[in-house]
Amino acid sequence: MSHRFPLIFLFCTFPALLAGQIGIYQHGTVVRMHMGECIGSGHGFMVAFGGPSTPMSAEPCPEYTLVSDQVVFVIVGRMSNSLIPLAQTIDFRLHKNEVAVRVDDAKHEAKFAIKEMMVRSDWDRVQRHIAEKMKDSEDHESEVRLR
Amino acid sequence: MRNWLSHQFLPLFLLTALFAGHLIHAQITQGGSEDSSASTYRSSASEVRLVFFVTDEHSYPAEPVQQDDFAVVDNEKVIRDFRSFTHADLISLDVIVLIDSSESVLPHFKEEIADVQQLISQSPWNPEDKLSVLSFSGMGAQIVCSGDCRSSLIAHRIASLSAGGATPLFDALAVTARILIERKQPDVWPVIILFSDGDDTISKASFHEALQKIRASEAEVYAIDLNPPGQASNGIATLQRISDDSGGRRLGIGEGAVGIFNGVISDLHSARVVTYALPESGSTFHSVRIFPTRNLTLQFRCRRGYYRSGSSHSEDSQ
Numbered sequence: 001m002s003h004r005f006p007l008i009f010l011f012c013t014f015p016a017l018l019a020g021q022i023g024i025y026q027h028g029t030v031v032r033m034h035m036g037e038c039i040g041s042g043h044g045f046m047v048a049f050g051g052p053s054t055p056m057s058a059e060p061c062p063e064y065t066l067v068s069d070q071v072v073f074v075i076v077g078r079m080s081n082s083l084i085p086l087a088q089t090i091d092f093r094l095h096k097n098e099v100a101v102r103v104d105d106a107k108h109e110a111k112f113a114i115k116e117m118m119v120r121s122d123w124d125r126v127q128r129h130i131a132e133k134m135k136d137s138e139d140h141e142s143e144v145r146l147r
Numbered sequence: 148m149r150n151w152l153s154h155q156f157l158p159l160f161l162l163t164a165l166f167a168g169h170l171i172h173a174q175i176t177q178g179g180s181e182d183s184s185a186s187t188y189r190s191s192a193s194e195v196r197l198v199f200f201v202t203d204e205h206s207y208p209a210e211p212v213q214q215d216d217f218a219v220v221d222n223e224k225v226i227r228d229f230r231s232f233t234h235a236d237l238i239s240l241d242v243i244v245l246i247d248s249s250e251s252v253l254p255h256f257k258e259e260i261a262d263v264q265q266l267i268s269q270s271p272w273n274p275e276d277k278l279s280v281l282s283f284s285g286m287g288a289q290i291v292c293s294g295d296c297r298s299s300l301i302a303h304r305i306a307s308l309s310a311g312g313a314t315p316l317f318d319a320l321a322v323t324a325r326i327l328i329e330r331k332q333p334d335v336w337p338v339i340i341l342f343s344d345g346d347d348t349i350s351k352a353s354f355h356e357a358l359q360k361i362r363a364s365e366a367e368v369y370a371i372d373l374n375p376p377g378q379a380s381n382g383i384a385t386l387q388r389i390s391d392d393s394g395g396r397r398l399g400i401g402e403g404a405v406g407i408f409n410g411v412i413s414d415l416h417s418a419r420v421v422t423y424a425l426p427e428s429g430s431t432f433h434s435v436r437i438f439p440t441r442n443l444t445l446q447f448r449c450r451r452g453y454y455r456s457g458s459s460h461s462e463d464s465q
Binding site for chain 2: 030032083086138
């Protein structure tokens with residue numbers, strides 16, 4: 001019994017430790033977060049045609065916009081308490097169509113479903129466009145207010 | 148001699164004239180820039196000020212907390228650059244105690260009054276703190292005393308309150324929030340201590356209108372639940388929602404006046420204030436949440452939102 005605990009601990013932390021040592025983690029920054037609809041564990045064809053599956057949680061799940069050098073991911077937690085530490089830089093890796101984020105200084109990883117992916121340059125262009133639109137409307141608003 | 152003088156003074160004269168010209172030009176330019184900076188200030192300068200509390204996984208105040216231990220999520224945007232981060236130790240309180248004196252709380256009314264009296268007389272108030280008491284039943288809220296409720300005469304007035312009639316809870320909350328908005332001052336922390344079972348039976352204001360008014364006042368609501376413990380009801384859910392939304396807490400009447408005030412005071416001591424530049428957004432209401440950057444066991448509590456300045460709720464954000 002006393003030997004089991006270290007083995008279980010090693011089994012749980014091994015993937016994160018290994019990934020950290022090999023250096024396969026990418027770095028990114030979370031720039032947006034909101035609580036939205038959860039994505040079920042099964043998705044795609046089986047969910048569309050497979051009839052009713054396990055009931056979805058009534059609580060919302062956290063949705064993050066994770067910006068890396070090349071790609072921007074919109075990722076969704078499996079449960080309402082699947083949180084990412086909002087540090088300036090976080091470590092993550094792609095693992096079986098999911099994003100695994102290193103949490104608590106590499107003690108473990110949290111898995112997130114990928115909702116959207118976009119090339120960084122395209123995302124930057126969209127953000128610039130949104131900022132310009134926002135500025136235009138604010139300028140218009142302040143002009144109206146001054147009148 | 149004249150030639151010598153003109154040789155000596157002409158360059159000096161020209162130099163002075165040149166400097167005077169520059170000086171006048173500089174003053175005109177400066178005046179112009181002052182004008183333009185003033186108009187910029189009027190149109191866009193704005194800051195968000197957020198009071199929050201941090202506890203560990205056992206709900207004890209967490210110490211020490213640094214500026215880089217948390218990030219604010221303001222209308223979905225993650226903010227890590229703060230203008231200031233301080234302890235909120237030195238701010239004084241503007242407390243309004245709201246007493247539900249309707250028929251639904253009759254079984255607990257004596258206990259409620261005793262707790263309010265104890266809260267007023269035995270709590271360690273600061274001389275600058277303001278304390279007001281309002282009671283609500285029948286068609287609306289009545290002011291028992293405003294700002295100066297710590298005198299012994301007031302205790303007698305509270306003891307003589309009678310109970311009965313319908314419950315205008317949301318109207319009372321809206322009136323209380325309006326009073327706090329009207330006398331709002333910087334560095335004064337508005338607090339509502341609400342004694343109620345959470346059931347409203349007659350208000351003109353809706354639950355959402357009351358909630359909106361409380362958000363606008365930036366008051367923290369400490370809801371003292373008069374329902375029997377271990378029972379689920381709509382009233383309890385209402386009290387929980389109001390206190391959560393404001394960044395306050397729901398406490399049971401069983402905790403007694405000392406426990407209630409200790410809860411408020413421990414919050415006051417652990418409170419922090421963070422300020423940051425108002426993020427661009429198309430909406431007038433900004434939802435806010437605070438999350439840890441490293442230690443996920445830290446729990447952050449603050450009001451759930453504020454209204455952008457310049458909107459119809461301009462009094463809400465600085």
